[in-house]
Amino acid sequence: MLPIALDAMGGDHAPxxxxxxxxxxxxxxxxxxxxxxxxxxxxxxxxxxxxxxSEVIGMADDPGSSVRRRKDAxxxxxxxxxxxxxxxxxVSAGNTGAAMASALFRIGRLRxxxxxxxxxxxxxxxxxxxxxxxxxxxxxxxxxxxxxFAQMGAVYSRRRFDVQTPRVGLxxxxxxxxxxxxxxxxxxxxxxxxxxAGPTDATFVxxxxxxxxxxxxxxxxxxxxxxxxxxxKALEGGIGSVLDRLRALIDVDDRSRAxxxxxxxxxxxxxxxxxxxxxxxxxxxxxxxxxxxxxxASNAEAICNxxxxxxxxxxxxxxxxxxxxxxxxxx
Amino acid sequence: MLPIALDAMGGDHAPxxxxxxxxxxxxxxxxxxxxxxxxxxxxxxxxxxxxxxSEVIGMADDPGSSVRRRKDAxxxxxxxxxxxxxxxxxVSAGNTGAAMASALFRIGRLRxxxxxxxxxxxxxxxxxxxxxxxxxxxxxxxxxxxxxFAQMGAVYSRRRFDVQTPRVGLxxxxxxxxxxxxxxxxxxxxxxxxxxAGPTDATFVxxxxxxxxxxxxxxxxxxxxxxxxxxxKALEGGIGSVLDRLRALIDVDDRSRAxxxxxxxxxxxxxxxxxxxxxxxxxxxxxxxxxxxxxxASNAEAICNxxxxxxxxxxxxxxxxxxxxxxxxxx
Numbered sequence: 001m002l003p004i005a006l007d008a009m010g011g012d013h014a015p016x017x018x019x020x021x022x023x024x025x026x027x028x029x030x031x032x033x034x035x036x037x038x039x040x041x042x043x044x045x046x047x048x049x050x051x052x053x054s055e056v057i058g059m060a061d062d063p064g065s066s067v068r069r070r071k072d073a074x075x076x077x078x079x080x081x082x083x084x085x086x087x088x089x090x091v092s093a094g095n096t097g098a099a100m101a102s103a104l105f106r107i108g109r110l111r112x113x114x115x116x117x118x119x120x121x122x123x124x125x126x127x128x129x130x131x132x133x134x135x136x137x138x139x140x141x142x143x144x145x146x147x148x149f150a151q152m153g154a155v156y157s158r159r160r161f162d163v164q165t166p167r168v169g170l171x172x173x174x175x176x177x178x179x180x181x182x183x184x185x186x187x188x189x190x191x192x193x194x195x196x197a198g199p200t201d202a203t204f205v206x207x208x209x210x211x212x213x214x215x216x217x218x219x220x221x222x223x224x225x226x227x228x229x230x231x232x233k234a235l236e237g238g239i240g241s242v243l244d245r246l247r248a249l250i251d252v253d254d255r256s257r258a259x260x261x262x263x264x265x266x267x268x269x270x271x272x273x274x275x276x277x278x279x280x281x282x283x284x285x286x287x288x289x290x291x292x293x294x295x296x297a298s299n300a301e302a303i304c305n306x307x308x309x310x311x312x313x314x315x316x317x318x319x320x321x322x323x324x325x326x327x328x329x330x331x
Numbered sequence: 332m333l334p335i336a337l338d339a340m341g342g343d344h345a346p347x348x349x350x351x352x353x354x355x356x357x358x359x360x361x362x363x364x365x366x367x368x369x370x371x372x373x374x375x376x377x378x379x380x381x382x383x384x385s386e387v388i389g390m391a392d393d394p395g396s397s398v399r400r401r402k403d404a405x406x407x408x409x410x411x412x413x414x415x416x417x418x419x420x421x422v423s424a425g426n427t428g429a430a431m432a433s434a435l436f437r438i439g440r441l442r443x444x445x446x447x448x449x450x451x452x453x454x455x456x457x458x459x460x461x462x463x464x465x466x467x468x469x470x471x472x473x474x475x476x477x478x479x480f481a482q483m484g485a486v487y488s489r490r491r492f493d494v495q496t497p498r499v500g501l502x503x504x505x506x507x508x509x510x511x512x513x514x515x516x517x518x519x520x521x522x523x524x525x526x527x528a529g530p531t532d533a534t535f536v537x538x539x540x541x542x543x544x545x546x547x548x549x550x551x552x553x554x555x556x557x558x559x560x561x562x563x564k565a566l567e568g569g570i571g572s573v574l575d576r577l578r579a580l581i582d583v584d585d586r587s588r589a590x591x592x593x594x595x596x597x598x599x600x601x602x603x604x605x606x607x608x609x610x611x612x613x614x615x616x617x618x619x620x621x622x623x624x625x626x627x628a629s630n631a632e633a634i635c636n637x638x639x640x641x642x643x644x645x646x647x648x649x650x651x652x653x654x655x656x657x658x659x660x661x662x
Contacts, residue, residue, distance in 0.1 A: 060507070125572045136504055139512040173467055173560040176391070181470040181557045210561045211568025226512045227558050229504040230541045231565045237542025238566045241456045242573055242605065249597045256597075262590040266580045274573065 001032070003049070004310045005078040005087035006303070008037030009056045010094020012296045015042045018093070021303025022048055031307050034087060036078040051086070053077035056094075059296060063097025067105060075099050079106035082289040089290035089310040091281070093298045100137055103284050103291040110319065112326045115141075116286030117149045117225070118293065119156050120232055123273050126216035128161035133222060135282055136229035143186040146170070146222050147195045151325040152285040153220035154202035159316045160283075160309070163219045165201060169208030171223035171231070179207060183224060191222075199324040239274055247271075277302035281309055285322060290314050332363070334380065335641045336409040336418035337634070339368030340387045341425020343627045346373045349424070352634025353379055362638050365418060367409040382417070384408035387425075390627060394428025398436060406430050410437035413620040420621035420641040422612070424629045431468055434615050434622040441650065443657045446472075447617030448480045448556070449624065450487050451563055454604050457547035459492035464553060466613055467560035474517040477501070477553050478526045482656040483616040484551035485533035490647045491614075491640070494550045496532060500539030502554035502562070510538060514555060522553075530655040570605055578602075608633035612640055616653060621645050 006022055008015045015037055022033040023046050035042060036051045055070040057063075067076055075094055079102035081087035092099040100116070109116060118137045121129035133153045138145065150168045157166040170187055172180035177188050188207065196202040208218050210231060223231070250260040250267070260267070276295055281302070284291040290313045294306045313319075337353055339346045346368055353364040354377050366373060367382045386401040388394075398407055406425055410433035412418035423430040431447070440447060449468045452460035464484045469476065481499045488497040501518055503511035508519055519538065527533040539549050541562060554562070581591040581598070591598065607626055612633070615622040621644045625637045644650075 125576065139504060171561055173470060173557055173564075181555075184557070209568075210564030210566070211571075213565055214569045214572045223561075224512075226504055226515070227561055230502055230554075230558055231562055233504075233541030234544055234562045234566055235541070235569045237540075238545045238570055239573055240542070241545045242570055242601075245456065245601055246577070249594065249601065252597075256594060259590060259593040263580065263587060266583075266587075270573075270576055270580065 001311065001314060002086065002088040003032035003034040004307050005036050005051065005081040005090045006033050006307065007074045007078050007090065007092035007094055007099070008035040008042055009074045010092040010099070011294065011298055013299070014093065017298065017300050018303060019043065019045060019048065020300035021307065024300055024304040025307040028304065029308055031311055033307060034081070036074045036081065051077060051081060057098040059095050061095060061098065063095060063101045067098055067101040073098070076102045076106060079103050079291070082291070083107050088314045089292065091292045091294060091303070091306045091310055093294035093296055093303065096136065096293050099291065099293050100284055103287045103289065107287045107289040107291065110286055110288050110323045110326065112323065113148060113286035115145045115148070116284050117152065118282050119153055119285050120282040122213055122232070122235065124214050124216040128163055128219070130213055130218060131157045131220045132213065132228055132232060133220070133285065134225035134228045135232050136225045137284070138225040140226070141183060141224035143183060143190050146183070146187040146224070147190050148286070148326050150191060150196060150202070150204070150220065150222045151200045152322050153222060154196060154200050155321045155325045156283065156285060156318065157219045159318045159321055160313065165203055166219040167205045168196060168202045168220040168222060169205050169212060169218040171210070171221050171227060172207040173209065175207050175209065177206065199321070236276055243271060243274060277305070281306035283313065288319060290318060332642065332645060333417065333419040334363035334365040335638050336367050336382065336412040336421045337364050337638065338405045338409050338421065338423035338425055338430070339366040339373055340405045341423040341430070342625065342629055344630070345424070348629065348631050349634060350374065350376060350379065351631035352638065355631055355635040356638040359635065360639055362642055364638060365412065367405045367412065382408060382412060388429040390426050392426060392429065394426060394432045398429055398432040404429070407433045407437060410434050410622070413622070414438050419645045420623065422623045422625060422634070422637045422641055424625035424627055424634065427467065427624050430622065430624050431615055434618045434620065438618045438620040438622065441617055441619050441654050441657065443654065444479060444617035446476045446479070447615050448483065449613045450484055450616050451613040453544055453563070453566065455545050455547040459494060459550070461544055461549060462488045462551045463544065463559055463563060464616065465556035465559045466563050467556045468615070469556040471557070472514060472555035474514060474521050477514070477518040477555070478521045479617070479657050481522060481527060481533070481535070481551065481553045482531045483653050484553060485527060485531050486652045486656045487614065487616060487649065488550045490649045490652055491644065496534055497550040498536045499527060499533045499551040499553060500536050500543060500549040502541070502552050502558060503538040504540065506538050506540065508537065530652070567607055574602060574605060608636070612637035614644065619650060621649060
C-alpha cells in the first residue's frame with residue numbers, strides 16, 4: 001500500500017503531535033506515513049519521509065479562497081499526493097473546510113455524487129458507533145443529496161463498523177412521517193422508496209429524534225450539514241462538560257481519589273468510550289479517495305487512530321463501494 | 332393570585348402524578364392549583380378543586396385538528412381558564428403541540444409577536460441555565476421571527492434567572508459572521524443592529540456553536556424550532572445515556588456501591604443538576620398568558636417545580652415584559 005499523507009501542520013498541536021502520531025502508527029501498526037510540510041519546520045522527523053509544502057492554512061482562514069490561492073499549502077499537497085498516486089489517503093487535523101475544499105478541487109468527486117458529506121462516528125450506548133452525516137460540509141441541502149448521504153453512510157457503517165444491514169434514520173422532530181421541516185418531509189418521501197436497496201443494502205427506519213443518536217437503535221443518522229454540525233458539537237460539548245465535572249468531583253481531594261480508586265478502571269473505560277479522540281476522525285464521503293478530518297485538538301493517539309482508520313478504509317476499498325451505492329441505475 | 336390550571340390528563344403518568352404534584356405544590360409552597368380533567372377519573376383528588384373537561388388529547392394525536400375538534404379537551408379547557416380569568420397560568424405535560432395550539436387559539440398571541448416560541452432551560456456548567464429557543468414550536472422560521480425569539484428569550488432569562496444583561500448567541504456552525512445557513516446569516520445581520528437594545532437590554536454576542544450551549548458563556552441561544560428541538564433532544568439523550576452508564580457502573584455490586592458511597596452526595600448533585608425534571612418545564616413565549624409545557628415523563632417533583640415556575644412567572648409579570656420587548660417602536 002502507498003503511504004498515508006499526513007498534513008503535518010494541521011491542528012492545534014502541529015507539527016509535534018503529528019510527528020508523534022505518525023511515529024506511533026509506524027511502530028505500533030507498521031503504517032507508512034509521509035509527512036506533508038515545510039522540511040525545516042517539523043523538528044525531529046524521526047526519519048519519516050517528508051513531502052515538501054511551504055504554506056499553512058490556519059483554522060480561521062477562509063477555506064475556498066485559501067485553497068485556491070495557497071497552491072503549496074500542506075493540506076492541498078496532501079490531496080494532490082492522493083490524486084497523483086503518491087499516497088493512499090490523507091489525514092488532516094487542520095481547517096475542516098480547507099481539507100474538504102482540497103479534496104474536492106484536487107481529488108475530485110466520485111462519479112454520481114452531487115455533494116460530498118462529512119461522516120462522523122458518535123459513540124453509542126450499545127454496539128458500534130452511530131454514523132452521523134452530514135456533520136458540516138453542506139449548510140444548505142436538497143432532499144436528493146440527503147438520499148446520497150444515506151446511501152454513503154450505510155456503506156461506510158458496513159465497511160468501517162461491520163454493520164451488515166445498517167438501520168438508517170432521518171433526523172427530525174417527531175417520529176411520524178409528517179413531522180419536521182420541508183427538507184425532512186421531502187427526504188422522508190424519497191427514502192421511503194427503494195433508494196437504500198441494491199448495493200446500499202440498508203433499512204430505512206424512518207424519522208429519528210435527537211435522543212436516538214446515541215441510543216444504539218440506529219446505525220446511520222442523516223441530516224443537513226447545519227443541523228448535523230450543531231448537534232455534533234452540542235453532544236461533544238455537553239458530554240465533555242459532564243465528564244469534566246465528574247473528573248473534578250473525583251479529584252477534589254485525597255479522600256475522593258481514594259474512594260474512587262476501585263471504580264477507576266470502569267470510569268476510565270467510560271471516559272475513553274466517550275472521548276472524541278477514540279472514534280473522532282471524520283471521513284469525507286463522496287470524493288475519489290480516502291480523506292480523513294481529525295479534531296483540531298487531536299493528540300498523538302487520535303492521529304494514530306486516524307491513520308489506522310485511513311489504512312482500514314483503503315484496504316476495504318471503501319471508495320469503490322461508495323461509488324457503487326450512489327451510481328445511477330444502469331439502463 | 333388565581334390558581335394555576337393543571338392539565339390533569341397530560342403526560343405519561345397522568346392523572347396520578349399530576350394530582351401528587353399539585354398536592355406537593357400546595358403543601359410545600361402554598362400554591363393553589365385547579366385540576367382540569369374528568370372528575371370521575373382523577374382518583375383521590377385530595378380535595379383539590381376540579382375544572383371539568385371530558386376529552387383527552389393523546390401524545391400521538393395531531394395537535395391542530397385535535398384542538399379544533401375536541402373542544403372539551405383538558406388542555407383546551409386549561410387554556411380557556413386563563414383566557415377567562417379563572418386561572419393565572421397553565422401547566423401541561425401532555426402533547427406539546429396540543430398545549431401550544433390551545434394557548435395560541437384560546438389565549439392568543441401577544442400584540443406584536445409574529446410566532447410564539449418554546450423556551451427551554453438547559454443546565455449550564457457554571458451559573459444559571461441557558462435558555463434555548465425555539466425548542467420546537469416552528470419547524471421553519473424567518474429571520475425576523477428569530478429576532479423576536481432573541482428579545483423574548485432575553486427578557487425570560489432576566490425574569491426567571493435574574494440575569495441582568497443577558498448574553499444572546501445565535502446558534503450556527505462557526506463563530507465568524509459569515510458562517511451558517513441562509514437563516515443564520517440573515518438573522519446575524521438583523522441582530523447586529525439595535526434589536527436587543529431598549530426594553531430587551533441584552534447583548535448580542537454573535538454566533539455560538541453547539542458546544543457553547545452548556546458552557547455558561549451565553550445566557551440565551553436562539554435558533555429555529557427544528558434545530559432547537561433536535562439539539563435539545565440530542566443533549567437530553569446523550570447526557571442521559573452517560574449518567575445511566577455511570578449509575579450502572581456504581582451499582583454493579585456491593586464493592587462498587589461501597590466505594591462510591593463517599594462520593595454520592597456530589598454525584599447526586601450532578602445527577603440532579605442534569606435532570607430535565609429539575610429545570611425541565613419549557614415556557615411558551617409570545618402568548619397572552621403563562622403557559623408551561625412539561626416533559627411527558629415528568630414525575631411529581633417535576634410537576635411541582637413547573638407549578639412553582641408558573642407562579643413565579645405570573646408574579647414577575649413576565650407576559651407584560653415580553654410585550655414591551657417585542658412592541659414595535661412608537662412613533
